[in-house]
Amino acid sequence: VATTTGKRNGVSSRAKVLTIDTMNPTVKKVEYAVRGPIVQRAVELERELSQGVKKPFAEVIKANIGDAHAMGQQPITFFRQVLALCSYPELLNDSTFPEDAKSRARRILQSCGGNSLGSYSASQGIESVRQDVARYIERRDGGVPCAPDNIYLTTGASDGIVTMLKLLVCGEGATRTGVMISIPQYPLYSAALAELGAVQVNYYLNEEKCWSLDISELQRSVDEARTHCNPRALCIINPGNPTGQVQSRQCIEDVIRFAAKERLFLMADEVYQDNVYADGCQFHSFKKVLFEMGPEYSSTVELASFHSTSKCYMGECGFRGGYMEIINMDNEVKAQLTKLVSVRLCPPVPGQALMDLVVNPPQPGEPSYDNFIKERTATLSVLAEKAKLTEQVLNTVEGIRCNPVQGAMYSFPRISIPEKAVKEANGQQPDMFYCMRLLEETGICLVPGSGFGQKDGTYHFRMTILPPTDKLKILLDKVKEFHHKFTQKYS
C-alpha cells in the first residue's frame, strides 16, 4: 500500500497522499454555481481594476448572490444595538441605548452560560430563543400551536437543510433515497445530495405559468424516480429561489396532499417569507396550511420548515443564524437528530441572539418600535420597487423574457442565445459563455441558469434585485445593451 515515486530521499519524491484521484469522489461531484467560476473571475477583475488595469468598465457590479448588506442595505438599528450590548455588557450602563434594547440584551444574556455570548449553548439552541421562535410561528400561523422542543436553531438555513437530508439518506442501488427538488433549484440542494450520495429527483417548475408548481409534474417525477430509487422527501422553496415566484395556498395544499399520498417527507425552505412584493400574492407557511387541512394531514405528514436571519428585511447573512421546525417527526429519529447536532456543539451564539430579535422585534409602545417599523418598511418597499423595475426593464429587451418577481430576491429571465453562440461556447454551457462575456465586457456578475438547472435547450441567468436602485438601473441598461450586441454578433 505504501508506495513512493521518484528517488527516495529527494525533495518532492513522494506522491501526495491526497490527490484528485484518491480524494472523496462524492466531493468531486459537488457543484455550487453561486460561488463558481464566474464569481472567481469577478474577484480577479476587481483586483485588476484596483491595480489600474484598463477594462471596458469602471467597477464590477455583483448581482450573483443574495448578500443584501454587501449591496449597501443597512442593518436594522435595534438589532445591532442589542448585539453590541450583548457583546460588551458594559454598555448596559450607557444611557444613549434605548431601554428596550437593554432589556432584550439582558434577557438574552441571562439565557447564556455565565451570561456570555462566548459560552456554548445547548446543541438545539438557547431555550428562551426557541420559545420566542415558537411564539413567532404561532403568531405568523394564526395560532397554530408550536412547541419550542420542535425548534432547532441552526447555522443559517443551509445547515438545517443539510442536517435533515443527512437523516433521510439510506439504502443502496434501486433502494437508495431519492430527494425531489425543483428545477430550477438553489444549488445547495444538488450539492448536498451529491455529497450525501442521494439521488437527485428533478421536478420542473412551469416557466409559462410564472414558475408555478404542477402536481402532474410532481407525479411524473416521482413515478419515474420509483423505477430506480426510493423517493422519500420533497423539497419546496417558497418564495422561490432562483425563480422569485410565490406559491398559492391552493398549490401548497395540493403539494401536502401529494406528499401524504406518495409518502414523502416535506422540506419547506421558507427563508424568504417576508419577501413578497406582487399584488395578490401572500406568503402561506406549509405548517399553517397543513394544520388547516385537519388531523388526517396535520397529525401525519412529516414536515421540516427552515428560516434564517440572512434574507427578508434584515439580510444578516454573516451571522449565520437560522432555525428549523420539525413536525410529526418520529421520537426516536428526533433523539438521533439531537445527538447528531450535538457533535458540532452549537450554532453560533451571536446568530442565535439575532434570530431571537428577528422573531421578537420591538413591540408597539416600546421606544424602538417606530424606528424599527420605519426601517423595515423602507427596506421592503425599496425591494418591491426593484423587483418591479427589474421585471419591467428586462422585458423591454428583445430575446429576454422575465416572469414577475413576486417574491424572494431574484429574477430568473429566459434568454435567447443564437445558434452561433452556442457553437462558439464550444462545450461550455451556452449561458455560462454568455455570462462570462457579459462579465468581461460590462463588469456585471450574474450566475448562468445552468448552475440552477433548467429545461434542456432553454437558457437563463439569475440576477439578484439587491444592488442600490441607481446601480440596478445601470446594470439593467448594460444587460440590455450587451444582449443586443451579443445577439447581433452571433446572428
Added chain:
Amino acid sequence: VATTTGKRNGVSSRAKVLTIDTMNPTVKKVEYAVRGPIVQRAVELERELSQGVKKPFAEVIKANIGDAHAMGQQPITFFRQVLALCSYPELLNDSTFPEDAKSRARRILQSCGGNSLGSYSASQGIESVRQDVARYIERRDGGVPCAPDNIYLTTGASDGIVTMLKLLVCGEGATRTGVMISIPQYPLYSAALAELGAVQVNYYLNEEKCWSLDISELQRSVDEARTHCNPRALCIINPGNPTGQVQSRQCIEDVIRFAAKERLFLMADEVYQDNVYADGCQFHSFKKVLFEMGPEYSSTVELASFHSTSKCYMGECGFRGGYMEIINMDNEVKAQLTKLVSVRLCPPVPGQALMDLVVNPPQPGEPSYDNFIKERTATLSVLAEKAKLTEQVLNTVEGIRCNPVQGAMYSFPRISIPEKAVKEANGQQPDMFYCMRLLEETGICLVPGSGFGQKDGTYHFRMTILPPTDKLKILLDKVKEFHHKFTQKYS
C-alpha cells in the same frame, strides 16, 4: 415501495416516512459523550432543583465540557469592545472606547462587504483576517513562512476537522480509508468517522508515561489496520484532549517521520496551544517542527493544523471561530476544498472578527495593551493553579490515579471500580454507572472515560479544570468522598 399501515383515511394511519429503521444508518452509529446521557440528566436535575425538588446537593456543578465562560471566566475586554464596535459602528463616535479598539474595528469593517458583519465573507474567510492569521503563525513558528492562501477560516475547529476528514474518505471494503486517532480521543473524531463511514484506527496513548505517544504503538496500529483498510491519515491532539499531556519536540519529530514513512496525511489539532502549564513543557507546533526537519519533510508531508477561538485564554466557544492551515496540499484537491466550503457560504463573520483579534491582539504601546496582558496572564495563571490543584487532590484519593495536567483543560484520571460495581452496572459501561451515581448523589457532572475510549478493563472520567477555584475545591472534595463511599459500598 409506498406502504401504509392501519386504515387508509384515519388519523395516525400512516407509518412515518422517517423512522429509526429507515434513517441514515451511519448517523445512528454516531456517539458524542461530551453531551451524552450524563449531561442530559444533569440538565434535568437542574430543572428539578429550580422547581424545589429536594436533592442531596444544592447545585449541579458541570465539569463535562470545556466551556470557560459558562464557568465564570471573563472575556477579554479588548475583544468584546471591538466586537461591539463592529456590531454597531455608531459606537465609533463614542469617546469612551480606546483608539486601538476603534482602529481594529475599522479595519475589520473595511474588509466586510458593505462594511457590515452582516455580509457573507469569501468562503475561505475574510482576506485580511487570513493575512493576520498567517503573520501570527509566522511569529509563533519563529519565522517559518505562512501563505494566507493556505488559511481557511472555519466554524470552530470541529468544522475544519470534519471538512478535512471528508476530503480524505474513499474506497470500499479493504481499501476504505482508515484514520488513526489516539485512544483516549476527543469524540468529535469518532463521531465524524462514523458519519463518514471511514474506518477508525485506534492507537493507544501510554498512560504510564503521562499519556505520551509511542511510535512503536503507532506502528502496531497502522500495521494491523493495513490488513483490513487503507490508513491514510493520522490525527494528533496536542496539548491533549481529554488527557492533558503536552508532547515533546522529539515526539512530534518522530510522528512526522512516521507519517512520511507510512504515507499518512497529518492532522494536528492544536486548539490548546496557549494552554501549557507544567514546568519544562512547551507547545511546539507540527508546522514548525516539520520545517525544522528540512525540505525532505517540509516540502512533502501533508499537514492540516487546526485552531479556534474557543479555548486558550479567550474561551469564546459561542462565537464558533476557527481556522485551519493546510501544508503541501495538492493544488487540485485544494480547489476542491475551496469549492466544498463555498456550499456553506462562509463561517460566521463575528467569529472571523474574533479570530482576527486573537491572532492580532493589542501591541506594546497601544492603549489596550497593558490591560490585555493583565487579563490574559490572570486567566492563564488561574488555569495553571487549577491544573495543579486537580492533579494534587485527585492523587490523594485511594483508587484514583491522575497524571499531571500539563496542558489543555482536562484531567483524565484512572479510577478503580470494584468488581461488584462492574456487575451492578449490568451491561452499562462501569464508568458510566460510576459517573451517573456521582451525579445523582453529589450533583457533579463528569464524562465517563468510555466516551473517549480507554484500554479494556481500565476506567476513567474526564473532568475539566474550569470551575472557579472555590467550586473546584468543593467538586474535588465531593469526588473524593464519593469515591470512598462508592468503593466501600461495592467492596
